[in-house]
Amino acid sequence: MTDGKYRMEEDSMGPVRIPADALYGPQTQRAVDNFVISSRKLPSSFIRALVIIKMAAAETNRALGLLPKTAADAIIASARLILNEGYGDQFPVSVYQTGSGTSTNMNVNEVIGNLAKKRGDDVSPNDHVNLCQSSNDVIPSALHLSASLAIRDEMFPALSMLAEIITNKGREYSDVVKTGRTHLMDALPIRLSAELDGWSAQIADCVSRLHSVMPRLLSLALGGTAVGSGVNCHKDFPAGTIARINTMTGLSCTSSSSYYKSLSSLDTAVEVSGHLRTTAIVLMKIANDLRWMNSGPLSGIGEIALPALQPGSSIMPAKVNPVIPEAVCMAAAQVIGNDAAVALAGQAGNFQLNTMMPLAAANILESIDLLACAARSLGEKAIAGMTINREVCSSAIARNPILVTALNPKIGYLAAARIAKKAIAEKRPLLDIAVEETQLSREELIELLDPTLLADGGKKEDPLS
Numbered sequence: 001m002t003d004g005k006y007r008m009e010e011d012s013m014g015p016v017r018i019p020a021d022a023l024y025g026p027q028t029q030r031a032v033d034n035f036v037i038s039s040r041k042l043p044s045s046f047i048r049a050l051v052i053i054k055m056a057a058a059e060t061n062r063a064l065g066l067l068p069k070t071a072a073d074a075i076i077a078s079a080r081l082i083l084n085e086g087y088g089d090q091f092p093v094s095v096y097q098t099g100s101g102t103s104t105n106m107n108v109n110e111v112i113g114n115l116a117k118k119r120g121d122d123v124s125p126n127d128h129v130n131l132c133q134s135s136n137d138v139i140p141s142a143l144h145l146s147a148s149l150a151i152r153d154e155m156f157p158a159l160s161m162l163a164e165i166i167t168n169k170g171r172e173y174s175d176v177v178k179t180g181r182t183h184l185m186d187a188l189p190i191r192l193s194a195e196l197d198g199w200s201a202q203i204a205d206c207v208s209r210l211h212s213v214m215p216r217l218l219s220l221a222l223g224g225t226a227v228g229s230g231v232n233c234h235k236d237f238p239a240g241t242i243a244r245i246n247t248m249t250g251l252s253c254t255s256s257s258s259y260y261k262s263l264s265s266l267d268t269a270v271e272v273s274g275h276l277r278t279t280a281i282v283l284m285k286i287a288n289d290l291r292w293m294n295s296g297p298l299s300g301i302g303e304i305a306l307p308a309l310q311p312g313s314s315i316m317p318a319k320v321n322p323v324i325p326e327a328v329c330m331a332a333a334q335v336i337g338n339d340a341a342v343a344l345a346g347q348a349g350n351f352q353l354n355t356m357m358p359l360a361a362a363n364i365l366e367s368i369d370l371l372a373c374a375a376r377s378l379g380e381k382a383i384a385g386m387t388i389n390r391e392v393c394s395s396a397i398a399r400n401p402i403l404v405t406a407l408n409p410k411i412g413y414l415a416a417a418r419i420a421k422k423a424i425a426e427k428r429p430l431l432d433i434a435v436e437e438t439q440l441s442r443e444e445l446i447e448l449l450d451p452t453l454l455a456d457g458g459k460k461e462d463p464l465s
Contacts, residue, residue: 004020005019005020006018006019006020007019007020007033009025009026010026011025011026011027011030013030015418016029016030017029021246022086022090023090023110023111023114023115024091024092024107024110024111024114025106025110025113025114025125026089026105027103027107027110027125028092028093028103028106028107028110028111028236029322030103031093031094031097031098031103031104031107032092033095033108035093035094035097035098035103035452036094037094037096038094038095038096039094040094040095040362041091041092041093041094041095041105042091042093042095042097042104042358042362043146043361043363043365043366043369044086044088044091044253045146045149045150045365046104046111046142046143046146046362046365047082047088047091047104047108048082048083048146049142049143049145049146049149050104050108050138050139050142050146051079051082051083051108051112051140052079052083052145052248052249052273053133053138053141053145053222053241054075054108054109054112054129055075055076055079055080055248056133056241056242056244056245056248057131057132057133057222057237057241057242058071058072058075058076058079058129058252059072059076059240059242059244060132060162060236060237060241060244061131061132061234061237063240064234064236064237064240066131066234067128067131070124071116071121071122071128072119074116074119074121074123075112075116075123075128075129077115077116078111078112078113078115078116078119078123079112080312081115082111082112082115085197086321087111090107090111090255091104091108091111093107094449095158095358095359095362096358096359097358098355099348099353099354099356099357099358100135100136100139100353100355101135101139101142101356101357101358101361102135102139104139104358105130105133105135105138105139106125106126106130106135108129109125109126109129110125111170112125112129113125113128113129129158132223132225132232132233132234132237132241133222133225133233134224134225134226134232135225136221136224136225136263136353137221137222137223137224137225137226137259137262137263138221138222139341139357139358139361140221140262140263140266140354140357141221141222141363142219142361143269143357143360144217144218144219144220144221144253144268144269145220145245145249145251145253146361146365147217147269147272147361147364147365148214148217148218148251148253149249149251150365150368150369150372151210151214151217151272151368152251153368154368154372155209155210155279155368155371155372155375156210157369157372158372158373158375158376159203159206159207159279159372159375160314160373160374161375161379161380162203162205162290162378162379162383163200163203163204163207164379165379165380165383165384166196166198166199166200166203166286166379166383167197167200169196169384169386170192170193170194170195170200171193171196173193173388174191174192174193175191175292176191176192176193176388176390176393177190177191177192177393177394177397177451177452178190178191178192178195178303178393178396178397178442179393179396179397179400179402180195184292186396186400186401186402187402188402188403188405188454188455189397189400189403189451189452189454189455190264190455191455191456192388192393194455195289199285199286199289202282202285202286203282203375205282206278206279206282208273209275209278209279210272210275210279213268213271213272214269214274215254216271217268217272218251218252218253218254218256218258219253219254219255219256219262219268220238220242220245220253220254220256220262221239221256221259221260221262221263222237222238222241222242222249222255222256223237223255223256224259224260224262224263227260227263227353228258228259228260228261228262228263228264228352229259230259238255239255242254242255257327260352263352263353263354264282264349264350264351264352264353264354265346265349265354266342266345266346266348266354266356266357266360267346269342269345269346269360269361269364270342270343270346270360272339272364272380273339273343273360273363273364273367274339274343275339276335276338276339276367276368276371277335277336277339277367278362279335279371280331280333280335280336280367280370280371281331281332281336282334283328283329283331283371283374284329284332284333285323285374286378287325287326287328287329287332287378287382288325288329290304290306290322290325290382290383290386291322291325291326291351294306294322294325294386301392302389302392302450303389303392303393303396304386304387304389305386305387305389306322306324306325306381306382306385306386307381307385307386308320309323309324309381310323320428322382324377324378324381324382325378325382327374327377328374328377328378331370331371331373331374332370332371332374334366334367334370334373335367335370335371338363338364338366338367339363339367341359341363342359342360342363342364343362344356345357345359345363346360363377397451398429398451399429400430400451401420401421401423401424401430402420403430403449403451404416404417404419404420404423404430404434404449405452405454406449406453406454406458407419407434407438407440407445407448407449407450410438410440410448411438411440415437415438418437419433419434419437419438422437430449431445431446431449434449
């Protein structure tokens with residue numbers, strides 16, 4: 001029954017009024033009416049993963065003879081249509097819903113069913129689209145699948161690109177020696193390329209950490225149904241469906257070794273989120289180093305100049321700020337906050353079900369998106385275009401009293417400290433003070449105090465190597 005703007009449908013709890021043009025059904029509408037804490041929706045990447053599962057499930061159920069060919073074909077066609085067209089406005093359920101994600105599972109089931117009906121096929125959201133499944137195994141499977149795809153397709157390429165840009169910039173300025181800093185205070189000299197190598201090594205570790213969790217993330221809960229026992233699921237359904245998912249995605253998903261664990265815990269999600277948090281902290285470290293090195297240009301460190309992207313002040317006309325590193329730091333802060341929420345979600349596994357799955361899925365996928373975009377921005381809009389102020393780097397090195405460290409093996413720590421303090425107090429070159437205070441020749445001191453030699457660990461390069 002319809003009145004033009006709305007139609008009436010029934011579910012197991014009775015009649016529900018639904019917008020006439022909505023592709024979803026009564027269970028989705030109940031969720032829209034009941035879950036009004038926030039308008040935040042699950043990401044489209046999660047919905048796509050859920051649709052892929054439904055498509056693979058229909059193919060498997062058809063092959064097993066559990067689903068009539070006409071119904072299976074209709075489900076597959078509807079799922080493909082969603083994957084191609086999006087239909088984003090047809091998935092309105094809030095993240096803050098039932099903790100199992102049942103409402104989102106039924107939202108997808110209903111949209112697929114109604115698209116099939118538009119083709120003239122009678123498809124039931126529960127009996128056909130959800131066959132051999134439960135929200136309790138489909139939602140954690142969609143979480144794992146969507147995160148795996150996002151890490152592979154977004155995170156890995158973005159981090160690799162950032163590492164490459166950093167490495168290339170280091171090679172471009174491989175001859176530059178600058179002041180090292182510990183505690184934000186002057187320390188021994190360091191090659192700029194070595195400093196950047198530290199950054200790229202951090203990123204490589206982030207990639208390695210994410211690779212290490214992939215086998216667990218690729219483990220899917222499909223087949224566990226409601227509590228992990230697999231009730232109402234054909235014994236060959238999990239393997240067949242996962243094989244089809246792998247064909248569709250190019251992943252190497254496996255069946256969970258324990259459905260009871262996969263339904264009741266978010267352990268792997270918590271682990272993934274922790275690695276994402278670590279990646280956020282790495283990006284924040286790099287971004288803050290860039291901010292310090294770029295500071296000034298007159299009263300700060302001023303070793304580098306980041307690309308000038310936009311005016312930095314509404315009142316100071318000459319101001320240009322390190323806007324990309326600042327934006328990256330904010331994105332990283334959000335990822336760290338997301339991780340805290342995922343950690344709390346992880347402890348919500350009571351008996352046979354975790355009841356914070358939608359929140360974990362939404363936060364992990366948002367973190368992946370933020371980090372991938374932040375890495376690309378940091379690489380393309382900041383590091384790739386930064387220039388090095390060679391004069392600032394070399395002049396700071398020449399005045400650096402920490403160079404006296406090289407004299408420790410020759411004259412001892414205390415004697416070297418006296419020379420450094422005298423050079424600072426008298427504002428004279430360290431070399432001149434060392435000539436006066438030691439028995440070493442000027443030529444030997446020049447060699448010992450060579451910043452380039454110190455940056456290379458005090459070791460001369462072997463000309464025969």
